[in-house]
């Protein structure tokens with residue numbers, strides 16, 4: 364009996380430990396997504412209130428307008444085309460390591476396209492067209508597959524900021 368009890372105690376300990384570790388590992392990940400989107404929001408002017416549902420007090424950003432998440436409540440899509448936004452894109456967007464789609468066409472966004480975005484290995488498509496970006500057009504990482512038209516109509520893009 365004693366070895367059995369010891370065995371099930373061990374099994375229970377392992378289960379508890381696994382639960383604690385996975386909570387610790389998963390919780391900050393969704394929090395990072397919130398931090399990245401909050402950094403984006405805080406840098407932007409949003410006269411039309413497109414970002415007004417972006418409440419950092421929530422446990423995840425999956426109910427925010429213009430945001431899509433996967434089953435693990437990680438951000439996969441930012442859909443902010445034609446929202447009358449101005450200001451820069453936050454470098455913190457480079458933390459959104461599940462991001463697949465970044466659509467920001469047709470605003471008045473300015474400053475560089477953050478070089479941190481080249482680390483977004485899941486990025487499938489992005490559209491920066493019809494804004495006022497400047498500086499280098501990223502070409503490495505996921506940007507190898509993003510077409511030139513996604514950068515069109517940014518008169519200062521490719522020139523020094």
Ligand SMILES: *[C@@H]1O[C@H](CO)[C@@H](O)[C@H](O)[C@H]1NC(C)=O
Nearest residue numbers: 408409410411446447448449
């Ligand atoms: C865009 O925002 C400006 C204020 O910055 C406002 O005057 C204008 O009406 C807005 N345009 C649209 C299409 O909502």
